Amino acid sequence: xxxxxxxxxxxxxxxxxxxxxxxxxxxxxxxxxxxxxxxxxxxxxxxxxxxxxxxxxxxxxxxxxxxxxxxxxxxxxxxxxxxxxxxxxxxxxxxxxxxxxxxxxxxxxxxxxxxxxxxxxxxxxxxxxxxxxxxxxxxxxxxxxxxxxxxxxxxxxxxxxx
Amino acid sequence: xxxxxxxxxxxxxxxxxxxxxxxxxxxxxxxxxxxxxxxxxxxxxxxxxxxxxxxxxxxxxxxxxxxxxxxxxxxxxxxxxxxxxxxxxxxxxx
Numbered sequence: 001x002x003x004x005x006x007x008x009x010x011x012x013x014x015x016x017x018x019x020x021x022x023x024x025x026x027x028x029x030x031x032x033x034x035x036x037x038x039x040x041x042x043x044x045x046x047x048x049x050x051x052x053x054x055x056x057x058x059x060x061x062x063x064x065x066x067x068x069x070x071x072x073x074x075x076x077x078x079x080x081x082x083x084x085x086x087x088x089x090x091x092x093x094x095x096x097x098x099x100x101x102x103x104x105x106x107x108x109x110x111x112x113x114x115x116x117x118x119x120x121x122x123x124x125x126x127x128x129x130x131x132x133x134x135x136x137x138x139x140x141x142x143x144x145x146x147x148x149x150x151x152x153x154x155x156x157x158x159x160x161x162x
Numbered sequence: 163x164x165x166x167x168x169x170x171x172x173x174x175x176x177x178x179x180x181x182x183x184x185x186x187x188x189x190x191x192x193x194x195x196x197x198x199x200x201x202x203x204x205x206x207x208x209x210x211x212x213x214x215x216x217x218x219x220x221x222x223x224x225x226x227x228x229x230x231x232x233x234x235x236x237x238x239x240x241x242x243x244x245x246x247x248x249x250x251x252x253x254x255x256x
Contacts, residue, residue: 024225071235075205078198079181082188091194110239113246114204119197122247131193131246 010051014042052101053154060153067111070142074116081133092135096128098147100156108150115142164216171213178206192249200242207234 018041022034081087100108109120109128117139119131132139151157185198211227218224 020225021229024222024229027220027222071201071204071208074201075178075181075208078185078201079178079205082181082185082198082202087188089190089194091191106240106243109243110236113196113200113239113242114235116201117197119193119200119246120243121193121250122243129247129250131197133194133197 006051006054007046009054010046011042013055013057014045015039018042018045053104053156055154056152059149063149063153066149067114070111070115074114077116078133089133090135092132094130094132094140094143096130096143096147097126098128099126100147100151101154104150104154104156108147111146111150112143115139115146118143167216168213171216172210173213175206175209175211175213178202178209182206193246196242196246196249200238204235204238207231 015038019034019038022038026034081089098105098108105123105126105128109123112118112120112128112130117133117137119133121129121131123129130140130143179202182199182202185202186195189195189198208231211231215224215227218227
């Protein structure tokens with residue numbers, strides 16, 4: 001029952017996404033062909049990447065303002081450092097423990113790479129390797145919050161730690 | 163009015179693209195350089211898309227600009243991770 005629910009939500013979300021892409025590319029012309037192409041694309045996407053988690057769309061949408069604010073912060077921070085004479089760089093590495101599933105960990109890495117001062121470099125044994133631009137600036141404080149947001153978007157419940 | 167918004171926003175976008183490039187040249191190691199490229203270009207493209215959006219005539223064109231920015235974001239986040247990962251495993255080689 002739960003699995004079917006995940007399947008149908010994924011079908012709905014992906015139809016919405018891919019249908020939206022078709023509509024914006026064609027300017028709402030050729031809708032019959034668009035419907036066919038969208039259906040095919042959704043079928044292919046569900047085959048290649050079966051849904052495993054119940055994605056909560058409104059939580060993803062609610063996350064967008066934070067993401068954009070973080071992108072702006074990240075860009076401004078890096079621009080200020082690039083133009084300032086001494087750049088104030090103190091690069092270092094962090095290992096972030098996370099129990100997010102594989103796909104979500106990649107999403108977290110991609111997002112962190114656009115947030116201020118952090119850059120993901122893949123993961124090892126479930127730990128995300130994060131490069132920090134300035135170890136004194138407290139960039140890493142934002143990481144748990146991002147991970148938590150992504151976990152709630154995909155409806156992932158953290159395993160209880162002993 | 164719309165023209166002024168376009169000038170200001172695309173101008174800002176260019177500043178961030180230049181910042182990304184300056185960072186790529188000035189920053190000391192390959193990981194710091196990746197920071198500059200991904201974050202600078204992401205914001206630069208965002209401002210340019212926003213600026214161009216003031217010249218559009220239909221909502222479909224706005225949607226297309228959003229799509230372009232979204233896809234570029236996705237690519238930036240993914241590619242920077244791949245490049246960083248490759249650089250890590252390269253530097254760990256004996």
